[in-house]
Structures are given as structure tokens and as C-alpha cells.
Amino acid sequence: MSESIALWVIGMFLAFAGALVVVYVSLAQRITRLETFFEVFGRKAAQILHSPHTAELDNYLDKYLANTMVDSDWSELLRLVEDLENDTSKPKEERGLAAIVGVHCRKRLGLPLPNMHHHTETTT
Numbered sequence: 001m002s003e004s005i006a007l008w009v010i011g012m013f014l015a016f017a018g019a020l021v022v023v024y025v026s027l028a029q030r031i032t033r034l035e036t037f038f039e040v041f042g043r044k045a046a047q048i049l050h051s052p053h054t055a056e057l058d059n060y061l062d063k064y065l066a067n068t069m070v071d072s073d074w075s076e077l078l079r080l081v082e083d084l085e086n087d088t089s090k091p092k093e094e095r096g097l098a099a100i101v102g103v104h105c106r107k108r109l110g111l112p113l114p115n116m117h118h119h120t121e122t123t124t
Contacts, residue, residue, distance in 0.1 A: 038103075038104075039104070041100065042100055042101060042103070042104040043064075043065060045097045045100040045101050046061045046064050046065055046097075046101050047061075047065065048097055049061060049081075049094070049097040049098060049101060050062070050065075054080075056080065057077075057080045057081075057084070060073060060076060060077040060080060061077070061101075063077075064077060064101070064104075069108070071108075071109065074105050074108045074109050075105075075109060077101070077105050078102055078105035078106065078109065078111075081098040081099070081101045081102040081105065082098075082102055084098040085098040085099045085102060102114075
């Protein structure tokens with residue numbers, strides 16, 4: 001009787017371990033799909049953001065789209081798109097595209113995402 005209980009426990013453990021592997025693989029595949037989606041989204045944002053801007057920004061966007069960026073390029077592109085994102089004289093759509101590209105720069109550089117607070121005005 002104790003041998004059958006031991007076999008049952010081992011079988012349950014193996015079934016549980018197998019289920020964990022399936023869950024892990026499923027999550028890893030979903031994360032990969034999400035990363036791919038956001039990479040495509042970021043590249044599309046860079047295409048739309050390209051021109052009519054400074055030649056300097058367009059140069060880095062060209063490198064981004066051609067997959068020829070190095071770490072220093074990512075840092076410089078991040079600086080440029082953050083400047084654009086913070087320029088309140090620019091349309092909000094343009095600033096939003098800059099923010100999307102900035103997220104990709106931060107990801108490539110291993111930097112944390114910026115703290116995105118939506119400020120709402122209250123009337124008294």
C-alpha cells in the first residue's frame with residue numbers, strides 16, 4: 001500500500017512539473033509575441049516620425065529603421081525624442097510617436113521606463 005502511495009505522489013509531482021513547463025512555455029511564447037508586436041509598433045512610429053524634423057533626428061531614425069544602431073546611437077536618439085516629446089509646441093500625435101520611439105531606446109539601453117503621470121487639472 002505504501003508503495004502505491006509513493007508512486008501516486010511521484011506521478012502527481014511529475015504531472016505538476018509537466019504542467020508548470022507547459023505554462024512557462026506558453027507564457028514565454030506570449031511574451032515573445034508581445035515584444036514582436038511592440039517592436040513592429042515602434043518601427044512604424046519611427047517611420048511616421050521621420051521628417052520633417054532636423055536632419056540629426058532623421059539620421060538616427062534612418063539608422064533605427066536600418067538596424068544599424070549602436071549603444072551611443074540609442075542614447076542620442078533617446079535624447080532627441082525626449083526633447084521632442086517634451087516640446088509642448090509640437091502636436092500631441094508627434095509627441096506620442098516620439099514617446100513610443102523613446103520606449104524602444106530605453107529598452108535597448110536597459111533603462112527603466114519613464115514615470116508616466118497624467119496630470120489632470122482640477123477646478124475649484
